[in-house]
Amino acid sequence: MSVYSFLKEIAHTDPATLGRKDFQTDQEVRWCPGCGDYAILAQVHKTLPELGIPRENFVFVSGIGCSSRFPYYTNTYGMHSIHGRAPSIATGVKVSRPDLSVWVVTGDGDALSIGGNHLIHALRRNVDLKILMFNNRIYGLTKGQYSPTSEQGKRTKSSPAGSVDYPFNPISLALSAEATFVARGVDVDAKGLGAVLERAAHHKGSAFVEIYQNCNIFNDGAFDYMTDRKTKAETEIRLEHGKPLRFGANGDKGIALDAQMNPMVVDVATHGEDKLLVHNETNAALGFFLSRLVHPEFPTPVGVFRAVTKPTFDGMMEDQLTAAKAKSKGGGVQRLLDGGESWTVT
């Protein structure tokens, strides 16, 4: 009998009985009061019970940073690992146990600075991981240094004269790394974030979700331009597959191409709706194009940039194992020991 057979025989939790409370832990949540992480935690706890997965089959892996405390506050299997390495650890979990739903919680420093290499390779392989990257554009846990997504010129404790670093565009990076699902959500936009999380959870393959998250201590208001109700309509554009790219108070504005293939903001009434760009989640070039729409010249896109399906790394590895086992002559390790050239001494 296999040491793993109990996993099949044991009575698993009925997902239908699960609610958000089942995913909360008894640990005191220690993020600063007012931190955007609370809203994201709540949204994830709302999403998980709706996925039809037994609680014991979730694994949350995080790295280091404020966001990476997430597993302590989520009552699933979890690992608060080391700085930047969560994607590699999660890859090991998923590849060895394809039956599990594996999530990575990370931040802009964790994922894009020290862990940049692991992130792009996990995405390129299309490992079936859900990667939630909280982007507050600052180092919070170390008390306020500029991060790889901080805007150039930012004055912080480690850049008193203004940062001369050019920032990463996380969505462009994920798309260039061939991620099969790339989306953006915002901490305070519960509805939009919930929708993105649900789609990410159902995506078979590596899903990268950038979540704009306000750090009210070290970078307060970084995303006010698009979360303020008064300006939101002009500064945010919601991506919907198959729909023209429209924004503005009454959807009066749109995104179109000029003669040199540059994006431009147009007035829908005068330009004509049929000349607007139409979102297509399966078009890699369009996804990248949209990732280049940056505030303040353009409204910031939220929603799903790219969603395509292709075989996953873990799935293909499993297929190779299955095929090899089917062809196996049995005999286990002894057959290997006995194989090859040998001689007998009597």
Add this chain to the structure above:
Amino acid sequence: METTISKSSSTFESVAIRFAGDSGDGMQLTGSQFTETTALAGNDLATFPDYPAEIRAPAGSLAGVSGFQINFSSREVFTPGDEPDVLVAMNPAALKANIADLKQGGILIANTEQFGVKNLERAGYKSNPLEDGTLSAFRVFPVDITNITLRAIADVGLNQRAAVRTKNFFALGLVYWLFSRDMQHTLDWIQGSMAAKDPVVAEANARALRAGWNYGDTTEMFAQRYEVPKARIEPGRYKNMTGNEAAALGFLAAAELTGLDLFLGSYPITPASDILHYLSKQKHLGVRTFQAEDEIAAIGSAIGAAYAGSLALTTTSGPGIALKSEAMNLAMMLELPLLICDVQRGGPSTGLPTKTEQSDLLQVLYGRNGESPIPIVSASSPGDCFYAAIEAARIAVTYMTPVVLLTDGYLANGAEPWRIPDMASLPPIPVQFHTDPATFQPYARNEVLARPWAIPGTPGLEHRVGGLEKANVTGNVSYDPMNHDAMCRLRAEKVARIADSLPATEIFGDAEGDVLVVGWGGTMGALRAGVERARAEGHTVGHVHLRHLNPMPNDLGDILKRYRKVIVPELNLGQLWMLLRARYLVDAVSINKIQGKPFKEHEIARAIAEHAGSKA
């Protein structure tokens, strides 16, 4: 290896042969064919492949010299031999790089065709050593290997370039003749493996082999042939085994003995990559191999697999350990079973990638922040890598801890005849995942202080682990000073107690007396042979070769006191030596060498004699 080849007799106890040529000359293949044939002939043997770091250094250059040494005997063989009795030099560079090692009066077979002005220059010779009398200390046999080979295979239909490449089989045939070896094994191999790829090339090589044999047989150049009778070897079925293959098989065996699925996360690195290659072929056994983007991701993936319930492994060499140290510390903190195999090579930094050394001991013992106890197991011969791997796995899953297995480049690429074990005779390694929510605490401990292994998918055992200090028993994050003190001591105590599970230390030779030789790892053969020599000279000498370097065996302290002198030969600047002095307050002497090469038997014998004599 004291015997010398003399004309008066054709039978010898031991012979060492070194094949040396350009890295494109096929010396490793030549050596491995000679090895297999010699094993089949019933000799005990040891081999030492010595190849350059460059894949293809410029032809004829010293940097491109590749060598393969085999020592075979009618007695037990411990090392590839100090000084070869025979050197086959396929070009001037091979001669230049190896002639200093050839025994006085030894046989030199040189391929004269390669000794033209240009190649002599490339090797740094101002005149032709085959003609200028500088080799008078040796018995020199100049043979036009290239041209005789080309004539022998002229009508096979190979182009010039491909035809020249068969010359190593001519050399092999000649040496087979010289040492009365049967060609059949190699002919079978040519007709099988080689012919499957290219029957024409196979035919040419078969002819070259026979031509070499016939050259020895028909020319009057060699006055006689040599015989090395069969050795007395423990009955059983044998095969040639390299350290890397044995380690891979050991990990596979450990997976079978535990019932766990094997997971390997690895990043290619010399000289460890062959373990990755071997395990990648074993998918039918449920082995998952993951070639990661770097050393860190390699161990990261293994930690993930360990958390999820696999027998998790990462393989690397010294520079990789440096990169993995943070993750090793995480695994120690998580108290998850994890196998870290370090096939040591010459350091520091990139160092000497293809050469051997034992200089990672202190790195794997101490190279981490904080108090970080990790058990260390070492292998002492190529075949022993199998058993050392199983022992590492036993410790890992029994004590819920990462374990380092130290092998080295010398063991990894060296081969020895290895008695094929019977899996049924190996003790099983029981593993029980925790399943009962009522009794579950993530950091509760059993009688050996191991915490429970609770894997994802088990209802009611959802828990979080991490690198932050954990509260004893509950595993919640804790900054409590007394808890941290208690946890550091608990983790140290857990590893220290592994010593209670170890058998009594084996002492070879005298159980007390003048000198105790303490070693570890791949130096075992040289130390054992050196001790035998010293004992034959009348010294009372014991030899202890440590498999466990952390924790060390409980009885070691007493053993150290039974000798007047303790010497610690190592291929580093005294790492075990320092540990023994620190732990046991013993005035041990360090014998060290750090040349990328193994110890020679006589170096050890001389060191023993020196210290046995100084009756201070």
